[in-house]
Amino acid sequence: MSQEFQLKASDTDKGNETEVFKGRPSLSSSGEFYDLAFKVMLVGDSGVGKTCLLVRFKDGAFLAGSFISTVGIDFRNKVLTVDGVKVKLQIWDTAGQERFRSVTHAYYRDAHALLLLYDVTNKASFDNIQAWLTEIHEYAQQDVVLMLLGNKVDSAQDRVVKREDGEKLAKEYGVPFMETSAKSGLNVDLAFTAIAKELKHRSMKLPNEPKFKLHDYVKKEVRGSGCCRS
Numbered sequence: 001m002s003q004e005f006q007l008k009a010s011d012t013d014k015g016n017e018t019e020v021f022k023g024r025p026s027l028s029s030s031g032e033f034y035d036l037a038f039k040v041m042l043v044g045d046s047g048v049g050k051t052c053l054l055v056r057f058k059d060g061a062f063l064a065g066s067f068i069s070t071v072g073i074d075f076r077n078k079v080l081t082v083d084g085v086k087v088k089l090q091i092w093d094t095a096g097q098e099r100f101r102s103v104t105h106a107y108y109r110d111a112h113a114l115l116l117l118y119d120v121t122n123k124a125s126f127d128n129i130q131a132w133l134t135e136i137h138e139y140a141q142q143d144v145v146l147m148l149l150g151n152k153v154d155s156a157q158d159r160v161v162k163r164e165d166g167e168k169l170a171k172e173y174g175v176p177f178m179e180t181s182a183k184s185g186l187n188v189d190l191a192f193t194a195i196a197k198e199l200k201h202r203s204m205k206l207p208n209e210p211k212f213k214l215h216d217y218v219k220k221e222v223r224g225s226g227c228c229r230s
């Protein structure tokens with residue numbers, strides 16, 4: 001990583017935690033207890049809405065107005081309760097711009113999950129998904145949890161990528177898929193919850209708990225863009 005683009009921590013936590021389960025809860029620096037911690041990375045072209053998705057999930061707000069591109073990498077923490085277990089997600093917001101690509105490459109290998117975004121109003125961002133998948137294949141862990149998100153579905157009048165095209169691409173690559181809107185909140189909590197459930201089930205199975213199937217969960221829970229709340 002170049003000196004120029006050091007990690008920015010929006011929360012006071014350090015950015016170097018790995019998955020933990022000590023049999024007793026840990027305390028995050030924001031004062032919340034958690035049992036497990038995972039790193040989730042947001043990737044995709046510049047402007048697809050990675051920062052807005054994270055802000056929607058973390059703060060329940062939408063960053064309207066002028067678009068300020070992420071520089072390098074940033075992160076936020078959020079603790080979720082998944083099946084009675086406190087799961088801390090440390091969510092890394094990467095810069096989509098090409099010139100920061102070498103910075104983000106360095107972070108892939110530590111990610112437990114990746115949310116790969118395109119913008120349904122921007123065909124190029126969809127066409128670039130294949131290149132992002134190649135990059136993920138090259139730099140991320142082999143067993144990384146991956147999900148494809150088509151964002152900005154609130155902009156129905158500007159949509160150029162059909163839902164079926166997203167579904168088809170996701171099926172081709174065997175990844176779960178959903179459409180989201182950082183603006184309306186549609187499916188935003190669901191995307192992060194699904195990831196947290198998958199990571200939790202992979203690392204810790206409670207007695208008598210059935211096997212968790214991420215694809216089935218997403219298919220069952222996902223909501224269409226006719227509606228505007230998560």
Ligand SMILES: Nc1nc2c(ncn2[C@@H]2O[C@H](COP(=O)(O)OP(=O)(O)OP(=O)(O)O)[C@@H](O)[C@H]2O)c(=O)[nH]1
Pocket residue numbers: 044045046047048049050051052053063064065066067068069070071094095096097151152153154155180181182183184
């Ligand atoms: N209509 C609509 N606009 C959105 C949505 N999400 C993001 N935007 C807008 O899209 C622009 C880019 O959003 P960002 O979240 O900054 O995009 P990014 O992917 O983080 O971009 P980089 O930091 O350059 O990689 C902003 O003007 C947002 O207001 C959405 O769900 N719906």
